[in-house]
Amino acid sequence: MAINIWKYASPQTFYPLAGKLAPWFLALAAVLAVVALYIGLLVAPTDFQQGNAYRIIFIHVAAAWMSMFIYLVMAFWCAVGFVMNTRLSFMMALALAPTGALFTFIALWTGALWGKPTWGTWWVWDARITSELILLFLYIGFLSLHAAIEDLRRADRTAALLALVGAINVPIIYYSVKWWNTLHQGASVSLTRAPSMASTMLVAMLIMSLAAWMYAIGASLLRVRLIIAERERGADWLEAGALP
Amino acid sequence: MSWNSAGEFFAMGGYAFYVWGSYAVAAVCIAGELWWLRHRARTLRSRPGLSRQP
Numbered sequence: 001m002a003i004n005i006w007k008y009a010s011p012q013t014f015y016p017l018a019g020k021l022a023p024w025f026l027a028l029a030a031v032l033a034v035v036a037l038y039i040g041l042l043v044a045p046t047d048f049q050q051g052n053a054y055r056i057i058f059i060h061v062a063a064a065w066m067s068m069f070i071y072l073v074m075a076f077w078c079a080v081g082f083v084m085n086t087r088l089s090f091m092m093a094l095a096l097a098p099t100g101a102l103f104t105f106i107a108l109w110t111g112a113l114w115g116k117p118t119w120g121t122w123w124v125w126d127a128r129i130t131s132e133l134i135l136l137f138l139y140i141g142f143l144s145l146h147a148a149i150e151d152l153r154r155a156d157r158t159a160a161l162l163a164l165v166g167a168i169n170v171p172i173i174y175y176s177v178k179w180w181n182t183l184h185q186g187a188s189v190s191l192t193r194a195p196s197m198a199s200t201m202l203v204a205m206l207i208m209s210l211a212a213w214m215y216a217i218g219a220s221l222l223r224v225r226l227i228i229a230e231r232e233r234g235a236d237w238l239e240a241g242a243l244p
Numbered sequence: 245m246s247w248n249s250a251g252e253f254f255a256m257g258g259y260a261f262y263v264w265g266s267y268a269v270a271a272v273c274i275a276g277e278l279w280w281l282r283h284r285a286r287t288l289r290s291r292p293g294l295s296r297q298p
């Protein structure tokens with residue numbers, strides 16, 4: 001049996017679906033986070049170079065990956081919105097931005113707390129760190145530009161343009177440690193070679209990233225419902241009982 | 245298990261401030277976002293005559 005995915009491109013049909021799915025994603029995120037914390041904080045051994053300061057990695061890497069990934073998904077929805085002219089795509093982009101900004105902030109914050117004991121400084125204007133800060137400004141810029149334009153259609157399109165242009169920053173963040181001589185270390189995990197860390201550490205990091213992923217989906221589904229409910233105010237299908 | 249006691253676990257080998265500071269801020273951020281989403285949903289529901297307003 002074929003499921004018609006286009007059916008869910010309309011806010012009216014996506015709204016109840018998002019409401020059904022969101023709690024499952026959030027519950028899964030919670031379970032995965034507990035497993036990752038258990039392995040990362042209790043089972044994984046102390047690092048021979050960094051001592052226990054390295055345990056920041058479990059949040060830092062998960063948050064940093066998600067900050068870049070969410071941005072790409074957001075830019076993807078903006079592109080879909082431009083090409084297909086679907087309202088829901090722009091709402092998805094708008095729903096993702098705050099969660100993306102949150103993960104970017106967590107990545108920067110934990111990076112500072114990790115930098116102090118290992119590099120001796122909270123902050124350096126290093127290519128990786130500076131481009132991650134620009135990512136935070138892009139998220140904030142996207143949200144404030146959207147909020148500043150009264151007409152929703154124009155707000156959607158103008159902010160989407162900013163998101164698309166800003167997408168160039170994501171590969172810059174990712175490859176910054178290769179292209180420039182940075183204080184920030186290179187990738188610990190890559191598809192082309194064996195990871196440079198103990199397997200329990202790696203497992204905890206991957207499970208935590210999966211938890212962050214599930215959380216981001218759950219939170220943005222909840223937010224897209226709010227956006228739909230706010231925008232479709234007055235629509236017949238949106239009865240008071242169906243509100244988020 | 246890589247710890248001998250709870251005290252050793254919380255001390256994080258002298259890095260308690262950095263490690264727990266990271267985890268605490270992440271937890272606060274996530275709790276804050278979920279609270280904010282709930283708050284927005286409540287405000288939306290409590291607005292009177294919502295379904296018929298422009």
